[in-house]
Amino acid sequence: MSIRLEHLNYIYSPKTAYEKHALKDICLEIPHGEFVGIIGHTGSGKSTLIQHFNGLIKATDGKLFYNEENIYGQGYNMRKLRNEIGLVFQYPEHQLFEIDVMADVCFGPKNQGLSREECEKRALEALKLVGLKEKYYHASPFELSGGQKRRAAIAGVLAMRPKVLVLDEPTAGLDPKGRDDILEQVAYLHKQTGMTVILVSHSMEDIARYAGRIIVMNHGEIMYNDEPKKVFAHYRELEQAGLAAPQVTYIMHELREQGIPADTDVTTVKEAADEIIRALEAGMPNALDDKMSKSRQMEKEK
């Protein structure tokens, strides 16, 4: 089971003055159950790309297979595809409209033609999954805080029980706690339900922490498609493409320049701490004071 793109091209407003080749010869496979990050500068084609996944945009040419079926083939059931691939747009809270949270989350399953009881059952399940407190279920969605609104909006997509969840910058504009909460919840969902998660983000730190693989878009083309360590090793090229590496990666490079033999393929705080300690121990066994060897001793005994 997978999403597979073969030589996919997309051109906006072809044969007009506004013609723009937004996606160029994209070849890509996302197997089921993966957590994939997509990064790229503004205008690199990220959002255009993800709207192909559930057929909202039809490629100018090339093929897109979902579970080995060509979605552009004759008689393909687009409705089924959109039920299985849930797309959470940027600022999804702008799409809330019902009188209360419950009704809003029920909207998706209702459109899938499910019974009222089933809709509510799925809505409750989705609201639990996003961690929204029960007291808000019957509040107007407009009375919620920014982070809560966004959870409600994500629940609206989850209530349709998608097999693939695509999120386009789900944390833009949220405070740090709201950011961590939403991403932790998505990671939990990924683990619990085994669904595929495709996360578009401008935060290199977040992507490094959660994604197992990163796709880098640059001017409509795939620049890299690899595990985070390998992608962020190209930090200079990433900067040329409007991006960056996580802060800790830069620290490791700096340490190396200062002659400390630390590995630079580090992308999270924990990895960086481990690597710095390792490098210090390896480089200068005597440099570590007693307190430190003691605390490490204690850790080992535990």
Added chain:
Amino acid sequence: MDMVQTEKLVFEYEKRDEDGNVIGASRAIDEVDIDVKEGQFIAVLGHNGSGKSTLAKHLNAILVPTDGTVWVDGRNTKKPEELWNVRQAAGMVFQNPDNQIIGTVVEEDVGFGPENLGVPTDEIWKRVEDSLKAVGMLSYRHHSPNKLSGGQKQRVAIAGVVAMEPKCIVLDEPTAMLDPVGRKEVLKTVRKLREEKKVTVILITHYMEEVVDADKIYVMDHGKVVMEGTPREIFSEVEKLKEYRLDVPQVTILADELRKRGLDIPKGILRKEELVSEITKILQK
């Protein structure tokens, strides 16, 4: 000299029923005192709904206090006759660049502000050129804003404010929608404006890395100022910041983690250079 000063500032949003009758009020700002000197770089942090943006809107009289007073450049924002002076003293830049750009050509957009102030035409062109130069966008003056990247659009929006020659610029999450390089461009521009034009800067943001150079940080929670101090003072209180739904820069987290594991690293590390030099020091001991 004081650029912005608030004294026991209170702002209440009225709640109304369907017929428009007032049925209560919610207090978005609760007795806030802040004090910004001319030329300072001030940062305001706080979670979503903490009152940051409501505060910002008081600084150029989009909102006026329910209670208490706001002075901008020595003028009371409550006085209707001061409105234009207040707005000219303090310019605002918002989160979404697309909502702030109205011209079809970059230079027209930047000229819109001074034109509204009644600045003579020759002077407008001079200011347009100056401010586009200040944000590094002069070569795009004849371009359509639609075709610019997010960071470029935001710099054009900043140029539009700069062209009005305000003494103070208030930026409300100007980088929230930008990619990493766009963020860097905007921050570099802000820094340059401070140095070259001596503009007072008030920056509201959710990115902790952006405020390590601030002269002072205010942390807001439930409409109140709950912490106030230099970046080093504020970011050494990791636990307290977490309670307020905030965070510290990733470098600071790493330094903390290393200290917990027994390395001799001082508290309040804010920049990667500082951490690297502390680690090299340990090696040299």
